[in-house]
Structures are given as structure tokens and as C-alpha cells.
Amino acid sequence: MDLTKFFKAKSIAIIGVSKNPNKIGHVVFRNLLDGHYPGKIYIVNPNADRVLNYRSYKSVLDIKEPVELAVCCVPAELSLQALEHCGKKGIKDVVMITAGFREIGNFKLEEKLVKILDKYKIKIIGPNCLGTLDAHTKLDTLFLPRYRMKRPKPGSISFACQSGAIASTILDLATTEGYGFAKVISYGNALNVDESDILEYLGNDEETKVICLYLEGIKHGKKFIEVAKKVTKKKPVIAIKGGITEAGSKATLSHTGSLAGNAAIYSGMFKQVGIIHAASLEEMFNAARILEKAVQPKGNRVQIITNGGGYGIITTDAIVNNNLVLANMDEKNKKALRKVFPPIVVVSNPMDLVGDATTERYRLAIDAALNDNNVDILIVLVLMQTPLITPDIIDIISEFDELRKKPIICVATGGEFTMTLRKSLEENGVPCFTFPESAVRAVKQLVEYYVDGKK
Amino acid sequence: MDLTKFFKAKSIAIIGVSKNPNKIGHVVFRNLLDGHYPGKIYIVNPNADRVLNYRSYKSVLDIKEPVELAVCCVPAELSLQALEHCGKKGIKDVVMITAGFREIGNFKLEEKLVKILDKYKIKIIGPNCLGTLDAHTKLDTLFLPRYRMKRPKPGSISFACQSGAIASTILDLATTEGYGFAKVISYGNALNVDESDILEYLGNDEETKVICLYLEGIKHGKKFIEVAKKVTKKKPVIAIKGGITEAGSKATLSHTGSLAGNAAIYSGMFKQVGIIHAASLEEMFNAARILEKAVQPKGNRVQIITNGGGYGIITTDAIVNNNLVLANMDEKNKKALRKVFPPIVVVSNPMDLVGDATTERYRLAIDAALNDNNVDILIVLVLMQTPLITPDIIDIISEFDELRKKPIICVATGGEFTMTLRKSLEENGVPCFTFPESAVRAVKQLVEYYVDGKK
Numbered sequence: 001m002d003l004t005k006f007f008k009a010k011s012i013a014i015i016g017v018s019k020n021p022n023k024i025g026h027v028v029f030r031n032l033l034d035g036h037y038p039g040k041i042y043i044v045n046p047n048a049d050r051v052l053n054y055r056s057y058k059s060v061l062d063i064k065e066p067v068e069l070a071v072c073c074v075p076a077e078l079s080l081q082a083l084e085h086c087g088k089k090g091i092k093d094v095v096m097i098t099a100g101f102r103e104i105g106n107f108k109l110e111e112k113l114v115k116i117l118d119k120y121k122i123k124i125i126g127p128n129c130l131g132t133l134d135a136h137t138k139l140d141t142l143f144l145p146r147y148r149m150k151r152p153k154p155g156s157i158s159f160a161c162q163s164g165a166i167a168s169t170i171l172d173l174a175t176t177e178g179y180g181f182a183k184v185i186s187y188g189n190a191l192n193v194d195e196s197d198i199l200e201y202l203g204n205d206e207e208t209k210v211i212c213l214y215l216e217g218i219k220h221g222k223k224f225i226e227v228a229k230k231v232t233k234k235k236p237v238i239a240i241k242g243g244i245t246e247a248g249s250k251a252t253l254s255h256t257g258s259l260a261g262n263a264a265i266y267s268g269m270f271k272q273v274g275i276i277h278a279a280s281l282e283e284m285f286n287a288a289r290i291l292e293k294a295v296q297p298k299g300n301r302v303q304i305i306t307n308g309g310g311y312g313i314i315t316t317d318a319i320v321n322n323n324l325v326l327a328n329m330d331e332k333n334k335k336a337l338r339k340v341f342p343p344i345v346v347v348s349n350p351m352d353l354v355g356d357a358t359t360e361r362y363r364l365a366i367d368a369a370l371n372d373n374n375v376d377i378l379i380v381l382v383l384m385q386t387p388l389i390t391p392d393i394i395d396i397i398s399e400f401d402e403l404r405k406k407p408i409i410c411v412a413t414g415g416e417f418t419m420t421l422r423k424s425l426e427e428n429g430v431p432c433f434t435f436p437e438s439a440v441r442a443v444k445q446l447v448e449y450y451v452d453g454k455k
Numbered sequence: 456m457d458l459t460k461f462f463k464a465k466s467i468a469i470i471g472v473s474k475n476p477n478k479i480g481h482v483v484f485r486n487l488l489d490g491h492y493p494g495k496i497y498i499v500n501p502n503a504d505r506v507l508n509y510r511s512y513k514s515v516l517d518i519k520e521p522v523e524l525a526v527c528c529v530p531a532e533l534s535l536q537a538l539e540h541c542g543k544k545g546i547k548d549v550v551m552i553t554a555g556f557r558e559i560g561n562f563k564l565e566e567k568l569v570k571i572l573d574k575y576k577i578k579i580i581g582p583n584c585l586g587t588l589d590a591h592t593k594l595d596t597l598f599l600p601r602y603r604m605k606r607p608k609p610g611s612i613s614f615a616c617q618s619g620a621i622a623s624t625i626l627d628l629a630t631t632e633g634y635g636f637a638k639v640i641s642y643g644n645a646l647n648v649d650e651s652d653i654l655e656y657l658g659n660d661e662e663t664k665v666i667c668l669y670l671e672g673i674k675h676g677k678k679f680i681e682v683a684k685k686v687t688k689k690k691p692v693i694a695i696k697g698g699i700t701e702a703g704s705k706a707t708l709s710h711t712g713s714l715a716g717n718a719a720i721y722s723g724m725f726k727q728v729g730i731i732h733a734a735s736l737e738e739m740f741n742a743a744r745i746l747e748k749a750v751q752p753k754g755n756r757v758q759i760i761t762n763g764g765g766y767g768i769i770t771t772d773a774i775v776n777n778n779l780v781l782a783n784m785d786e787k788n789k790k791a792l793r794k795v796f797p798p799i800v801v802v803s804n805p806m807d808l809v810g811d812a813t814t815e816r817y818r819l820a821i822d823a824a825l826n827d828n829n830v831d832i833l834i835v836l837v838l839m840q841t842p843l844i845t846p847d848i849i850d851i852i853s854e855f856d857e858l859r860k861k862p863i864i865c866v867a868t869g870g871e872f873t874m875t876l877r878k879s880l881e882e883n884g885v886p887c888f889t890f891p892e893s894a895v896r897a898v899k900q901l902v903e904y905y906v907d908g909k910k
Contacts, residue, residue, distance in 0.1 A: 022843070144842070148839065148840045149869070149870070149872075163766070163768075164765070164810065165763020165838050168838065168869075169766075169838055169840060172870040172872075173869050173889070175870055216765070216768065240769070242768040242769050243771075243772065245772045246775070247772075247781055248768050248775065251767055251771050251803075251805055251807075252768055279892070280773075280890060280892035280893075281769065281868070281890055282889075282890045282893070308618065308620020308621065309618060310620045310669065311618070311620050311624075312706055313618075313671065313706045314695075314697050317698065317700045318735075320701070320702050320703065326702055343559070344559060348706075352706075383620050383623065383624055385599045385603045385627060386599065387600065387603070412624075413625065413628050413736070414604070414627040415604070415630055415631035417603050417604075417627075418628075435736050436736070437734070437735035437736065438735075438737070
């Protein structure tokens with residue numbers, strides 16, 4: 001299904017733009033203005049002449065120019081007429097933020113809506129959704145104000161999310177942490193554009209490198225499985241299933257009207273189609289971070305480099321517990337390192353460069369591991385708190401990372417000083433984690449996609 | 456064992472204070488000055504007359520006034536003489552930052568050190584440690600500069616940590632996140648003050664409400680078990696065992712010279728003595744946060760209140776997966792809420808106040824759950840991104856929390872706007888998490904300590 005218009009439309013009509021800045025339509029309008037959306041914007045409100053100094057139309061039918069996309073923000077009882085008008089105007093793509101259908105038991109109204117959609121061949125995202133965002137075109141229909149929810153910079157993660165709440169909060173957090181996004185789609189009740197359609201579209205989308213999915217239900221199991229199998233061959237897909245327990249499943253009914261299924265069934269299905277199943281929201285975004293940034297590993301043998309012994313130990317435990325393999329570097333390389341390092345350095349795995357490690361010591365260690373045939377992945381833990389680590393460490397790690405030889409994953413725990421350096425590393429393309437256990441978990445998912453999945 | 460001097464000493468001698476600001480002794484000296492330690496500071500350096508305009512003594516023996524605590528920062532080969540002088544001076548408590556003993560195979564030097572300690576009855580924390588911190592007295596011997604590692608405000612979490620790296624990074628991060636600490640002890644090789652002594656001391660310490668432990672090895676198993684059993688009856692202890700896998704255990708040998716044991720043995724022992732076993736550093740500090748702030752729950756029945764359906768579902772899944780119980784509020788109370796709420800609100804568990812929830816809706820819902828006999832714990836998820844949530848929400852939640860009736864745990868995911876509001880909540884004493892899954896995990900540990908542990 002071609003969803004291009006939802007992201008690339010050059011003209012938008014917002015239906016239901018009140019003068020009240022708290023109302024949904026107004027917020028959407030304001031966001032497009034403030035976000036510098038470069039296309040044409042038309043607003044529809046039969047009870048106003050102008051809003052924010054834009055001419056207000058009584059209906060989309062009064063707009064003379066062509067309109068590529070509509071955003072429907074009027075209450076449910078008014079939405080049928082609005083859609084009817086869209087149909088007559090020839091608008092085939094509508095973001096339907098309007099709620100009040102299946103999710104509150106209003107099946108009849110939904111049936112009427114479906115008839116209109118069928119009649120005019122209109123595709124809608126929603127109803128009962130938060131909207132959509134394309135960070136590249138700045139086409140932003142998310143109905144939360146920008147001062148409450150930041151918009152991300154253009155990037156290559158796309159997020160399709162049945163829950164508007166989860167879409168907005170995660171986007172807000174991820175943006176603050178510096179993630180870039182391609183497309184965000186809150187698809188609500190998934191009436192005639194469902195998770196499979198979106199997944200397929202994102203699978204073919206060149207701007208999308210990694211796909212995150214939050215699903216409550218799956219509309220057509222067979223379709224989803226077929227699409228997912230194809231997409232995961234091209235790019236990684238990470239999913240969370242909301243309502244995976246029986247009690248959670250009951251709660252989905254009153255939320256998006258989905259019938260959620262059993263935990264084991266979903267887990268098995270995800271595995272079968274090559275989707276990475278995240279255990280938590282945090283895990284999903286850690287996986288997205290590593291899969292967006294890291295190069296493809298050739299195997300699962302991990303070398304740890306650290307300047308804090310305890311961190312090496314915890315990371316070792318995590319590697320073993322995640323069924324990854326501790327790399328055993330070539331004896332020749334280890335010997336060479338022992339020659340240049342002071343005797344207190346432990347040239348092993350973990351390689352402990354100890355508390356007085358210099359940036360140069362890191363350079364030597366990373367260089368050796370990167371060129372060692374027994375190492376597939378490097379986890380580099382840097383305690384930025386120790387006195388001899390200079391900000392040059394950012395350059396050194398980033399330059400090695402730019403060679404794109406092996407995945408280099410960084411871990412740095414700490415306060416403002418550390419956070420600043422970590423952010424620089426991230427901006428240079430190095431995935432960088434706060435906690436070693438989360439980093440290893442993400443490495444496991446990198447291996448799951450690129451190594452285990454290709455077997 | 457009385458460790459009071461390590462935290463409350465009114466006079467300190469720092470042995471080995473170079474003029475070089477990167478050297479350990481200098482950093483310790485500088486930190487005490489910059490941290491406004493109110494006691495007397497003496498510095499020892501036979502090769503300088505003055506450092507930072509303080510008189511430098513050739514040895515502690517040259518100091519005429521009494522000295523309650525020494526910090527030994529000289530290299531291993533010079534440390535024996537320094538300790539000998541401490542003994543003669545009558546100093547019984549020494550923070551021994553000096554490294555280069557058992558952990559690098561230098562058992563002989565360690566034996567000599569032990570002889571001196573025995574002879575003069577000196578207690579040392581270390582050797583091979585990062586130092587100690589009392590946030591209340593500002594007695595700070597941690598050898599990392601303040602610009603790289605922030606110092607926490609006074610609080611009631613204490614952290615005993617065999618790894619200096621973990622102590623420093625976690626302290627730095629936790630401080631940035633607004634945690635308060637009582638005491639931090641990096642105890643390194645644990646030569647004659649071991650983890651059991653420290654645990655016992657913290658157990659009796661009135662400033663300490665929650666104890667975090669990072670252990671690599673346990674010196675005397677029987678002693679540890681006896682002490683832990685006593686302490687966990689008084690206050691919660693959360694522990695991480697580094698080197699819990701075989702590979703991780705090998706790495707502890709070259710780190711703190713500990714012989715780490717088998718995973719199952721440690722897990723079983725922790726359970727037996729009532730210690731909460733954290734699966735990761737992040738989990739340990741989430742548990743500490745909730746155990747420091749929340750009141751004691753009477754049971755394990757959790758009511759979820761949210762303004763985002765997806766969040767309610769994910770939280771429900773997490774509650775079930777953590778073997779907690781979804782509360783079922785009294786029908787009378789639910790009926791009363793349904794009367795005052797618009798029909799779109801789902802009065803159930805999760806209670807979904809939906810996207811247009813006002814702060815007032817939260818007030819009604821929290822009030823009802825707090826006074827419902829079928830509810831033991833409240834998890835309140837607030838999406839600060841939605842338009843009708845005003846910052847008053849902080850007041851409302853904080854005031855309910857101040858009644859100290861039931862634990863109220865908040866979750867708010869998001870960027871700067873959310874983080875600011877979340878910080879206010881935390882400062883008002885409400886434990887507040889970024890992710891629902893982490894919050895539920897922490898609630899599980901709260902229940903484990905107060906409910907399951909008392910059975």
C-alpha cells in the first residue's frame with residue numbers, strides 16, 4: 001500500500017481548527033507553522049473567518065487548489081461529513097485523529113465510516129491516533145504541542161506505534177537523547193491502514209534503516225507474517241507486544257479495540273519471522289540505537305576494553321548470561337600489547353587498562369582488537385571520571401569507528417561531564433550506553449539479527 | 456567494628472600530597488578544600504614545604520596536634536613506612552588508596568602491611584580503593600576530581616562498593632539524577648575491614664536508610680551471613696555480585712584478588728539472608744530509590760492510574776510478569792468515580808483517564824485508590840505531554856504522598872519538560888521512574904522486602 005502522501009504531501013488541509021490553542025486542530029496547525037513545514041496549509045472551520053491570520057474554509061470543498069492530505073480533528077459525530085467532503089474533493093489520504101469509534105464500543109459509527117472510506121477509496125491512518133511525523137519533510141501531524149514534546153532531527157529510525165501515548169513519550173525522550181528519526185506513525189485503531197501495511201511501506205522506505213513497532217493487536221495474522229518475513233530480510237525490525245499477558249490483553253480492548261493474543265504465540269511468531277522481540281520500551285530503543293549505528297558483526301565474539309575492573313567483570317557476566325562469547329585475542333597480539341603496556345595492565349578479556357589509563361592506552365588496545373581475527377565486536381567502557389582520560393578519547397574511538405570494520409560499542413556511566421562526552425560520541429555515530437548490562441543486551445540483539453538470523 | 460572515624464573524623468592527614476594537581480594525594484587534598492570539609496587538614500610530603508599554601512609535613516610524626524584519620528596516597532613501596540608512622544602517631548584509622556598488593560600478585564608486601572596493621576591495631580579501608588565519602592560531614596577522600604565526578608547531597612542511601620570504578624560512576628550518575636547519599640565506601644582489597652564489617656556498621660548507622668552493595672568476593676561467608684541477617688531485619692540491603700559467572704569470576708582475581716563463587720550459591724544465600732539481589736546496576740539504583748522514598752506497603756495489590764492507554768497495558772503486563780497482583784477496587788468506589796468522570800474514562804485496572812485527562816481527574820482517581828481497601832500500592836503514570844496536564848499535578852501527587860498512607864510510584868517518560876516535572880516530584884519525595892517496566896520491577900523489590908520478606 002502506498003503511504004507516500006502521509007509523509008511527502010505538498011499540501012495539507014486541517015479539518016477542525018479552533019481558535020482555542022489547546023484544541024487538537026489548532027495544535028496541529030501551530031506545529032506545522034512552527035516546524036516550518038514547507039508545503040501549503042489549508043484550515044477548515046465553518047465558524048471562523050481566520051485563525052492565526054490564515055483564511056478558514058467552511059469545508060475542504062471550498063478549497064480551490066488541490067489538497068494531497070487531510071488531517072481530521074473534528075469530533076466523531078462530525079467526522080463522517082468531513083470524510084464525505086474529503087472524498088468529493090478527491091483527497092485519498094487522511095490522518096484521522098478523531099476518536100470515539102470501536103474503542104468506546106461505537107461500532108455502528110465505525111461501520112458508517114468504513115462505507116465512506118470504501119466509497120471514495122480513502123486510506124486513513126487512525127482513527128483514534130496521535131498522528132504522523134516525517135522528520136525529513138517536516139510533515140508533522142502529531143497533535144501534541146512542541147513545547148511539551150520535542151520533535152526529532154532527521155534520522156533513520158522509524159517507529160510505528162499503536163499507542164499515541166507511547167509514540168509521543170518515547171519520541172520526546174529519544175529526541176532529547178539525540179536520536180534521529182525518519183517516520184513516526186501512531187496508527188490507533190488501524191481501520192484500513194494496518195500494522196502490516198505500515199511495516200511493508202517502511203520496509204521499502206529508503207530513509208528508514210531500523211523499524212520499531214509497538215503492537216497491541218495484529219489485524220491479519222497471515223498478512224503480517226508474510227510482510228514481516230520480507231521486511232526483516234532487508235532491515236531490522238524490533239517489536240514490543242502490549243497486552244502480552246492475559247490481564248494486559250483485556251486492557252487492550254478498551255484501548256484500541258484490539259484482541260491481543262497469548263505471549264507464547266507472539267514470541268514464537270516474532271522469532272519465526274525474524275523480528276527482534278524487546279522485553280521493554282527501554283530495550284527497544286537501545287536495540288534501535290545499536291542497529292542504526294553499528295556495522296554488521298561477523299560473529300559473536302566480544303572483546304571488552306575497560307579502565308575500571310568492576311565494569312569489566314559486570315560486562316563479562318552479562319556476556320555470558322546473554323550467550324555471547326568472550327573473544328580470546330591472538331597470543332601474538334596480546335604479547336605485543338604486554339610489551340608496550342605497564343605490567344599493571346591486564347591484557348586478557350576483559351582487558352583492564354586500569355585507573356591510570358591514558359587515552360593512548362585506549363588507542364593501542366582498540367587498534368589491536370580491531371585487527372585481531374579472533375574478535376568480532378568491541379565493547380569499550382570508558383570511565384571519564386579518571387584523571388588521565390582526555391576528551392581526545394572521543395576522536396580516537398570515533399576514528400576507529402569510521403573505519404567500519406567491526407562494531408564498536410561504548411559504555412560510559414556518569415554525570416554531566418560524562419554525558420557531554422557520551423553525546424559527542426553518539427553524534428559521531430558510535431552507539432554509547434549508560435549501563436554495561438544494557439549495552440550487552442543490545443549487542444545480543446545486534447548478533448541475533450546479523451549473525452543468528454542469517455544462519 | 457567501629458568505623459565512625461572514617462566518616463566523622465575532625466582531623467585528617469593526607470600522606471603523599473604532590474604539587475601536581477593530577478596526582479591522587481593532591482586531588483584528595485583539593486577535594487576536601489573545595490568541598491568545605493570543616494575539620495583540620497594536614498598534608499604530608501617530605502619534598503615540599505608548602506602545597507596550595509598549606510604547610511607540608513615530612514611525616515605524620517611531625518604533626519603536633521592529634522590526627523583522627525589518615526589517607527595514604529603514596530606508592531606501595533613507600534606505604535609501609537607511612538603506616539608505621541601512623542601507628543607511632545596513634546592514628547588507628549587509615550583510608551589506604553595505595554594499590555599494588557594482592558591484586559597484582561604482591562602477596563609478600565601485603566603480609567608486611569598486615570604485620571604493621573596488627574602491631575598498631577590500625578583499621579584500614581583498602582588498599583587499592585577509591586576512598587570514602589560522608590555527604591553529611593563532607594569528609595571526602597574519593598580521589599577523583601570534583602569537576603569529573605559530582606558529589607551527592609546528604610541523603611539516606613549508603614553504598615559499599617568493592618570496585619572504585621563502579622562506586623564513582625554510579626555516584627556521579629545518581630548525583631546528577633538528584634539522589635542523596637549518606638556514606639559511600641570503596642573498600643578495594645578489604646584487607647582488615649571487610650564487607651561484613653562495613654555492612655554491620657551501616658546497619659547501625661542512623662543516617663543510612665537503604666544499603667547498596669557491590670561485592671566481588673566475600674571474605675568470611677559465615678560472618679557475612681550472620682551480619683546480613685541482622686541488618687536486613689532493620690533496613691533493606693540491595694546487592695550485586697560481580698563475577699557471578701565463571702568467566703566473570705576469573706576476572707575478579709586480577710581485580711581485587713577476590714575468589715568469587717558460583718551464581719546459584721550467591722543467589723540462594725542472598726535470598727536466605729534477606730538481601731535483594733539486583734540483576735543490574737540500573738536495577739540496584741532503581742530499587743534504592745523506591746526503598747528510600749516509598750512508605751511500607753501492606754500487600755502486593757497494585758492499582759494503575761494513567762492518561763495513556765498503551766502505558767496502562769505495558770504496566771499491566773509488567774505487573775503480571777513480576778508476580779504482583781492487579782488490585783480490584785471496591786465496586787462502590789468505582790461506581791462513584793464513574794459518576795464524576797466522563798464516559799470515555801475507563802474505571803478499571805488500569806484506570807485510563809485518557810488523553811484529555813485534567814489534573815483534577817488525577818486528583819479524584821488517586822484519592823479513591825488511596826482510600827480503597829483493595830489497593831496496597833499506586834502506580835501513577837502521567838504523560839506530561841498532553842495539553843490539559845498542568846504543573847499542579849506535582850502538588851497533587853506530592854500532597855497525597857505526604858499522607859504516607861500507601862506507596863505512590865510515578866512514571867513519566869519524556870524530554871526536558873517531563874524531566875523538569877519529574878525532578879520536582881522526586882525532590883518532594885515521590886519515587887519517579889522513566890520507564891514503566893523499571894518502576895514495576897522496583898515495586899516488586901519493595902514488596903519483596905516489606906511483604907514477602909516478613910512472611
